[in-house]
Amino acid sequence: MELILWRHAEAADGAPDHERELTAKGRKQADKMAAFLRDRLPEHTRILVSPARRTQQTALALTKHYITDAALGTSASPQNVLDAVGWPDAEGTVLVVGHQPTLGQIAARLLSDSNAGFSVKKGAVWWLVRKTNEGDFQTNLKLVIAPESL
Numbered sequence: 001m002e003l004i005l006w007r008h009a010e011a012a013d014g015a016p017d018h019e020r021e022l023t024a025k026g027r028k029q030a031d032k033m034a035a036f037l038r039d040r041l042p043e044h045t046r047i048l049v050s051p052a053r054r055t056q057q058t059a060l061a062l063t064k065h066y067i068t069d070a071a072l073g074t075s076a077s078p079q080n081v082l083d084a085v086g087w088p089d090a091e092g093t094v095l096v097v098g099h100q101p102t103l104g105q106i107a108a109r110l111l112s113d114s115n116a117g118f119s120v121k122k123g124a125v126w127w128l129v130r131k132t133n134e135g136d137f138q139t140n141l142k143l144v145i146a147p148e149s150l
Helices: 024-038 053-060 078-083 101-112
Strands: 002-008 044-051 094-097 126-131 136-145
Touching: 002 053, 002 101, 024 053, 024 126, 044 053, 044 078, 053 094, 078 094, 078 101, 094 101, 101 126, 101 136
Parallel strands: 002 094, 044 094
Antiparallel strands: 002 126, 126 136
């Protein structure tokens, strides 16, 4: 299984939190990352997106064909997200468009068995791959990239 964690791009401050929209900079970040991903995503990638407006806008830069999943909302726990994507047993590739600190906590849990968290920059992607090696499972980091690196 491959799991791609995409943090929403830069959003304006405001309330309510779930209604915050991308800034002009955020729209550019989302467009850059979407162009990068479009050329690399496997054909049947399942895309799950938080219902928050900023994540929806980030995902729309890539495609309109995604699933909005309340389990990925702004207060989602790492386990909520992992359950929603079917980690580690689902087949294929799943792209999650979500929020910090949850995405960083997922990366830390899967890569280092830590309950702490990594800092996932706005608009950045972390691409994780779970492989079987002689009956043992390993999670490897395939790619980390931020929009300003594109």
